[in-house]
Amino acid sequence: METIKIQGTEDTPKIILDAGNDIMEISGRSLPEDVSSFYEPVLNWLNEYAENPKKKTVFNFKLTYFNTASSKLLLDILMKLEEMHEKGQDVVIRWHFPEDDEDMAEAGEEYAEIVDVPFEQVPY
C-alpha cells in the first residue's frame, strides 16, 4: 500500500507510515492550523492498513509538543489501533518522551488508560 511521508515543520509533526518497512511514526510538534484535515490522511491510511495488517504493528509516537486540539486527533488514531487490537491483531504503541518531560510522560499514561492496547513508555 501507499507510503505516507510528511516532513515536519515548526507546527506540524513528521509522519512516516510505511507498511512495507514496518515504520509507523509521528514525531515532533503538533499544532496544525487545521487539525482535522492535517490528520485525515493518517486516519485514512490506518483504515486501509487495518484491512490487511502486518503480523505485528508497532506505532511510534515521539512528540515533543502537541496542543489540545491535536490531543483529540491523537486519540482518534489510538482508537483506530485499539480497534485492530480488539480484533485480535498484534498491536503495540510506543510512546517516546524526553526523560525530563513529565507532562509528556503523563500524557502517554493517560492515553494508555483510555485505550485498551499494549502501550510501552519509552523515555529518551
Place this chain on the structure above:
Amino acid sequence: MDNKKDVKGFLEFVYEFYKSMKAHEITLVYEGEITHQITKAFTSLTESNMSKEDEPNSVQRKVFHVMVECLQNISKHADDFTSNDYLFSGRGIFLVSKGENEYSVTTGNAVENDKIEYLTELLENINRMDKEELKELYKRQMKEGRLSEKGGAGLGFIDIKRKTNKELEYHFLPISDDTSFFLLTSTISRSDN
C-alpha cells in the same frame, strides 16, 4: 503648528506607554486579529527569548503550552459574534509579562454578555477541581467532546490549569449593553518544578 503639537503629544504618549510596559514587566503586547501565523510568530519569539535566558526546559514548555492555548482561544472563539461587528471577530489583546518569579500570559477579547454565565461556570468549575479531577475531565472531554467547526476541542482552559497548577484569573468589564471585555490571565512559575 497644531499638527506638531499632536505629534509631540503622541510621542509623549508612546513614552508613557513604554514606561508603563516596563513597570508591568511586559515583554510582548499585541492587539489585533489572532491568526495561526501570529500564534507561530509569538510562540517562537518567546521561545527563543526564554532559551537565550536559559529558562529551565519545563518552564519553557509550560509557557509555550499556555501561549498556544490562549491565542487559539481568541482565534477560535472571539469571532462567535452574531452582531457582525467586524472589530471583534477573531481579535483581541495579548500580553506576555515576565517577573522575577513568574511569567504571565494575558488575553482580552470581546464577548457577548449572554456568554458570561457559561464562561464563568466553566472557569469556576475548572478552578474548583484538583489535579485528579482535572485529569478525569480532560480525558472525558477528549473522548466525548467534538471538535468545533473552527477546530476547538473545549480543552484549552483545562489544559492551562493543569499546566500552570494555578487558578485561572479572569474578569469581565462592560463594553456596551450587549458585550463585555473578557480578560484572562495565567501565571507560570519560573522555578523548575
